[in-house]
Amino acid sequence: MCELLGMSANTPTDLCFSFTGLTRRGGETGPHKDGWGVAFYEGKGVRMFHDPEPCATSPIADFVSKLPIKSKNAICHIRQANVGNINLANTHPFTRELWGRYWVFAHNGQLPNFSRRIGIYEAVGDTDSEELFCDIMNNVRQNLSRDAMPEQLAETLVALSKEYAQQGVFNCLLSNGDWLFTFCSTKLASITRRAPFGPACLSDVEVEIDFAAETTPKDVVSIIATEPLTNDEQWDIYERGEWKLWQEGEVIASGKVDVPEHKKEAEMVAPDPSLHD
Numbered sequence: 001m002c003e004l005l006g007m008s009a010n011t012p013t014d015l016c017f018s019f020t021g022l023t024r025r026g027g028e029t030g031p032h033k034d035g036w037g038v039a040f041y042e043g044k045g046v047r048m049f050h051d052p053e054p055c056a057t058s059p060i061a062d063f064v065s066k067l068p069i070k071s072k073n074a075i076c077h078i079r080q081a082n083v084g085n086i087n088l089a090n091t092h093p094f095t096r097e098l099w100g101r102y103w104v105f106a107h108n109g110q111l112p113n114f115s116r117r118i119g120i121y122e123a124v125g126d127t128d129s130e131e132l133f134c135d136i137m138n139n140v141r142q143n144l145s146r147d148a149m150p151e152q153l154a155e156t157l158v159a160l161s162k163e164y165a166q167q168g169v170f171n172c173l174l175s176n177g178d179w180l181f182t183f184c185s186t187k188l189a190s191i192t193r194r195a196p197f198g199p200a201c202l203s204d205v206e207v208e209i210d211f212a213a214e215t216t217p218k219d220v221v222s223i224i225a226t227e228p229l230t231n232d233e234q235w236d237i238y239e240r241g242e243w244k245l246w247q248e249g250e251v252i253a254s255g256k257v258d259v260p261e262h263k264k265e266a267e268m269v270a271p272d273p274s275l276h277d
Contacts, residue, residue, distance in 0.1 A: 002108045005076035006173040006224040008180045008246035012070030020065045021229040024204035027054030032078040035091040039104045040071040041177040046102045050091045077106035089125035099146035101176045105133040109169030154245045165259035180246040184238035192222040203231040220249035
């Protein structure tokens with residue numbers, strides 16, 4: 001499986017600390033060596049980096065980890081391909097335009113037999129993840145209006161997520177730069193940092209930061225990840241079927257739906273070679 005990393009903040013914030021921890025799992029402390037990508041929202045624009053190489057040894061990932069790109073919403077993904085090609089087209093996160101905004105999506109899981117419904121959005125690569133994203137975009141475009149409120153969008157996204165999670169493992173991050181939607185099928189965790197800020201130490205590499213020296217008392221920064229990235233902070237572990245809609249670093253809507261517990265990846269029947277995470 002892959003790993004996800006998302007950020008929602010009330011002020012433009014860099015992701016360097018968390019990104020540094022995640023990249024170690026891309027071929028060093030973890031097996032997710034089949035590519036990585038990250039998207040930073042800057043206003044309505046998106047600055048994206050993708051690389052099919054292991055992020056633990058990627059010069060591009062090293063560059064990004066030291067580049068303090070300020071963003072209020074960010075999505076990152078490190079890939080462990082189950083079946084299929086390792087290439088740039090299959091590297092998350094994926095992006096599409098809708099209603100004058102870039103929507104960005106990353107998925108952790110596998111839906112071996114998924115087939116998207118007909119719509120204008122089509123996949124460029126051959127992953128089930130990108131097919132899922134296109135299916136989401138087609139549904140949102142067909143069933144909602146461009147002035148739909150985030151809570152209305154959440155209703156549609158939760159219904160779709162529940163449908164997908166019935167078919168396989170579906171953990172996801174989705175944003176349009178204004179909000180960040182998160183859904184947990186198997187694994188997801190979050191932490192919200194606010195004043196009084198303190199120090200934190202990464203679990204995968206000996207890097208420590210004192211957030212008090214990097215923030216103001218008004219800052220609120222939430223990090224969402226497949227697994228907790230620090231070993232000295234209390235993370236909130238999502239339950240199976242739990243979803244949260246984040247905005248400005250805060251949860252503005254949340255809930256839980258019933259989804260089945262799928263077999264572990266090692267116990268699953270091999271999927272169609274044309275569909276892979």
